[in-house]
Amino acid sequence: MSVIYILLPLAVILASVALWAFVRAVKAGQFDDLDTPAHRILHDDEEDTKRPPQ
Amino acid sequence: MPSGLVVTGAELQFCCAGCRAVYEAINAHGLERYYRLQQGDPGKPSPASPTGRAYAELDDREFLDAHAPLIAPGLRCTELYLEGIHCSACVWLVEKLPRVAPGVIESRLDMRRALVKVIWEEDKSNLSSIARTLDSLGYTPHADRDSSSRARRQREDRNLLVRIAIAGAGAGNVMLLAFALYGGSFHGMEHEYSSLFRWMSMAIGLTVLLWPGSLFFRGAWAALRTRTAHLDLPIAIGLGAGTIAGTVNTLLDRGEIYFDSLTSLVFLLLVGRYIQRRLERRAADAVELLFSLTPSFARLREGHECREVPIEALKLEQIVEVRPGESFPADGDVFEGESSVDLSLLTGESRPVPTSAGEKIFAGAVNVDRMLLTRITALGKDTRVGKLLTLMEECAQRKAPIVRLADRMAGYFTIGAIALFVATLVGWHFVDPRRAVDNALSLLIVTCPCGLGLATPFAVAVALGRAARSSILVKGGDVLERLAASNRAGGTVFLDKTGTLTEPGLAVVQWHGDETIRDQVAALEAQVSHPIARAIAEVAARRTVEATQAVLSKSSPQGIAGQVEGKHFNIGSESFVLQGAPDDSSTSSSHPAGPDWAIAARRDMTSQCLTPVWVSVNGIVTAVIGVGSRLRDDATKTIQSLKEMGLKVQILSGDDPDTVASLGRQLGMASADCHGGLSPESKLRIVQAAATPAFMVGDGVNDAAALSAASVGIAVHGGAEASLAAADVYMGRPGVGVLVELLEGSRRTLRVIRRCLRVSLGYNLVAAALATTGVINPLIAAILMPLASFTVLGIALGSRTFPVTRSRS
Numbered sequence A: 001m002s003v004i005y006i007l008l009p010l011a012v013i014l015a016s017v018a019l020w021a022f023v024r025a026v027k028a029g030q031f032d033d034l035d036t037p038a039h040r041i042l043h044d045d046e047e048d049t050k051r052p053p054q
Numbered sequence B: 001m002p003s004g005l006v007v008t009g010a011e012l013q014f015c016c017a018g019c020r021a022v023y024e025a026i027n028a029h030g031l032e033r034y035y036r037l038q039q040g041d042p043g044k045p046s047p048a049s050p051t052g053r054a055y056a057e058l059d060d061r062e063f064l065d066a067h068a069p070l071i072a073p074g075l076r077c078t079e080l081y082l083e084g085i086h087c088s089a090c091v092w093l094v095e096k097l098p099r100v101a102p103g104v105i106e107s108r109l110d111m112r113r114a115l116v117k118v119i120w121e122e123d124k125s126n127l128s129s130i131a132r133t134l135d136s137l138g139y140t141p142h143a144d145r146d147s148s149s150r151a152r153r154q155r156e157d158r159n160l161l162v163r164i165a166i167a168g169a170g171a172g173n174v175m176l177l178a179f180a181l182y183g184g185s186f187h188g189m190e191h192e193y194s195s196l197f198r199w200m201s202m203a204i205g206l207t208v209l210l211w212p213g214s215l216f217f218r219g220a221w222a223a224l225r226t227r228t229a230h231l232d233l234p235i236a237i238g239l240g241a242g243t244i245a246g247t248v249n250t251l252l253d254r255g256e257i258y259f260d261s262l263t264s265l266v267f268l269l270l271v272g273r274y275i276q277r278r279l280e281r282r283a284a285d286a287v288e289l290l291f292s293l294t295p296s297f298a299r300l301r302e303g304h305e306c307r308e309v310p311i312e313a314l315k316l317e318q319i320v321e322v323r324p325g326e327s328f329p330a331d332g333d334v335f336e337g338e339s340s341v342d343l344s345l346l347t348g349e350s351r352p353v354p355t356s357a358g359e360k361i362f363a364g365a366v367n368v369d370r371m372l373l374t375r376i377t378a379l380g381k382d383t384r385v386g387k388l389l390t391l392m393e394e395c396a397q398r399k400a401p402i403v404r405l406a407d408r409m410a411g412y413f414t415i416g417a418i419a420l421f422v423a424t425l426v427g428w429h430f431v432d433p434r435r436a437v438d439n440a441l442s443l444l445i446v447t448c449p450c451g452l453g454l455a456t457p458f459a460v461a462v463a464l465g466r467a468a469r470s471s472i473l474v475k476g477g478d479v480l481e482r483l484a485a486s487n488r489a490g491g492t493v494f495l496d497k498t499g500t501l502t503e504p505g506l507a508v509v510q511w512h513g514d515e516t517i518r519d520q521v522a523a524l525e526a527q528v529s530h531p532i533a534r535a536i537a538e539v540a541a542r543r544t545v546e547a548t549q550a551v552l553s554k555s556s557p558q559g560i561a562g563q564v565e566g567k568h569f570n571i572g573s574e575s576f577v578l579q580g581a582p583d584d585s586s587t588s589s590s591h592p593a594g595p596d597w598a599i600a601a602r603r604d605m606t607s608q609c610l611t612p613v614w615v616s617v618n619g620i621v622t623a624v625i626g627v628g629s630r631l632r633d634d635a636t637k638t639i640q641s642l643k644e645m646g647l648k649v650q651i652l653s654g655d656d657p658d659t660v661a662s663l664g665r666q667l668g669m670a671s672a673d674c675h676g677g678l679s680p681e682s683k684l685r686i687v688q689a690a691a692t693p694a695f696m697v698g699d700g701v702n703d704a705a706a707l708s709a710a711s712v713g714i715a716v717h718g719g720a721e722a723s724l725a726a727a728d729v730y731m732g733r734p735g736v737g738v739l740v741e742l743l744e745g746s747r748r749t750l751r752v753i754r755r756c757l758r759v760s761l762g763y764n765l766v767a768a769a770l771a772t773t774g775v776i777n778p779l780i781a782a783i784l785m786p787l788a789s790f791t792v793l794g795i796a797l798g799s800r801t802f803p804v805t806r807s808r809s
Helices: A004-027 A035-039 B017-028 B031-042 B062-065 B088-095 B129-134 B146-185 B191-210 B214-226 B231-251 B257-289 B386-398 B405-431 B431-445 B449-467 B477-484 B495-499 B517-523 B533-538 B574-579 B585-590 B596-608 B635-644 B658-665 B682-689 B701-709 B719-728 B737-770 B780-797
Strands: B070-072 B074-082 B105-109 B113-119 B141-145 B297-300 B305-310 B319-322 B330-338 B336-340 B355-356 B372-378 B473-474 B492-496 B507-513 B550-558 B559-564 B567-572 B610-615 B620-628 B646-654 B694-698 B713-714 B729-731
Touching: B017 B129, B031 B305, B031 B336, B062 B074, B070 B477, B074 B129, B105 B737, B113 B129, B129 B141, B129 B214, B141 B533, B146 B257, B191 B231, B191 B431, B191 B620, B214 B231, B214 B257, B214 B694, B231 B431, B231 B449, B231 B658, B257 B449, B257 B473, B257 B729, B257 B780, B297 B477, B319 B780, B355 B559, B355 B737, B386 B682, B386 B701, B386 B719, B405 B431, B405 B449, B405 B737, B431 B737, B449 B473, B449 B737, B449 B780, B473 B507, B477 B737, B492 B495, B492 B682, B495 B646, B495 B658, B495 B694, B507 B550, B517 B533, B517 B567, B533 B610, B533 B620, B567 B574, B574 B610, B596 B620, B635 B646, B635 B737, B646 B658, B646 B682, B682 B701, B694 B701, B701 B719, B713 B719, B729 B737, B737 B780
Parallel strands: B492 B646, B492 B694, B694 B713, B713 B729
Antiparallel strands: B070 B074, B074 B113, B074 B141, B105 B113, B297 B305, B297 B319, B319 B372, B330 B372, B336 B355, B473 B729, B507 B620, B550 B559, B559 B567, B567 B610, B610 B620
């Protein structure tokens, strides 16, 4: 059972990593607009977006 | 088709995915003839309606530095507000901007706010050409002036999200530990591990309570200092008691530690607040962006040159050019030109006022007829509008905040909880002194009003969301409570006339005589831009007469004359039509009398304050048209329903008292309730003198001060930006019927809040009874608390406060 002494801090560290990632996403503005991305995903990628327009 | 969107090699070209989808749907049903039909009709070649403006003011150096900062050398970034954003096809089209406008690196659209963020290379493009491109696509761009307050709100939003994240992560982990501990308390657990779990719980719990939870302690401290009741106070007492008891018990290695309940409580309360804030934000954002619609540029005249400059760059004594349909950027004297000016937003006067050289005009007035040159005499805060706005801000600052229902309850609650705490302490001191402190503390914890804290934010958030979906934007939850206060206290609704009860602009209200000549008259009037002419031009029943067939031979302020289909028409004032000679108005009394029916009609119209317009065909009077402001369709019904709701209704108008009185008669109101000829200041005085709650409904700058002084100011659709700033509610749909919906909706919302409060109080009473008698055990507390929260959430989320009609206009 003494493995718990490693597992518990590990769990806390993992949670902190997730938390850090979330805070980063918030600071980058990923949660500012929650409506448009839902529409944006409907647009197909077009081949010519990769190439510069002629 | 913008050239950048042309797909090379494809036979069919589409501007956006929406059109392609429509095309495919039409084709799939074998209806492709639609396009041939559409092409055959030369009348509708342009789906978009570009304004064709040059947007030169956007290239102004100062403007760019203030609103479009350099994000990298040579790269600028700004946000523009776009009119006409509807669906995901718009997102697609706007985000294709880099292909259409050279030099644009990126364009991202925020659909809900209709804000596009554009990044462009300074040496390859400029903002005005980007704006022109957007305009040509059919989205009229507006510079986003006041982004600072939105940026601040965004910072606060992000801050709260981070707090929620920490509280959520903490609550989840403490909950896992708590499960292990509860399991251990039933089946046994080695002391070594249980104390490890307890110490871990305390570490995480204290982080959550001291970081995200500090919000409640700070709120409670502020409430204590200002001696006001606030919901944060009982919450902070509960949280504080729990933290102390939990920490002491962990350190002494005995009893309950509570951290699982406390952390999830903090998490839930923060989520509730976030949701409410988001919806209040949505209304504030939307209203703020409507400000951007006001012109931010002026046409500065230098010699014979004319260039567009931002309003901020104007100076006194400069000459500006104001075209028909535009509003004046500053107070000034007319320097050159002759026109009429629509003052309805400033004074409430419904008819345009003729203006010529030498006369004063005011910022915010709209030029109607012809181009005017004006010399600026006052700018910004010194203009008449500016002074009104200062007055409005003073009123808004003086407005006393109401003590909200939940806060009022919280006040009683705090007193009750503390009284029970003392009673438990004293009572158990006699029974079993060792358990006295424990039982008293657990009482404080289980009675922590989590349901109370969740009920209001969620019920309000649901109501605001539903209201927004039917185009009623409410700026805050307290507004709903103020509106609902009319339920018991009665109250007065003050309605503005022009633009609120009546439709904005003039319209034909009556038509006496020959109706068959409608089309001919309309065709003739369509050639002049006088407001009365425009009202008449709209009445053409069937457009059988093309405007080109009408030949105008004479046009003067009194009337017009011309030929249509071989007949000679005279349309205008009584003397103009009967005399055929408009230039000599001094002899107007000597014209021959018109037919009796026409005189009777004219008398009838003047008593109703309509402007009579006479029409003669080949010299014979055939019709008299009554032009005036038309009542909104739902005005009579709305006033009736308001009265049935127990409210007093009064009209406050800056228009002529006779007009107001006759309108009041049509609406079935006593003449004592109709006030006409009021200045903005006297409107303000009447609203301030009225018993609370007083609601003001208006649309103009002249209402702004009264709107901000009233308990709730309601701005109607299409109002001036100043009235939006002053108002607490913005009705995004035309018509006054929305008012009844708003009042009923807020009454229902308050009923939902009360129901939630009763339920959560019920749970708290049960918990308090269990705690004072000492029967409470941690498991019961752990079940009771979330159960109370979820019941309250269920009631709030399931409530139907505002009918959702989904009519976005």
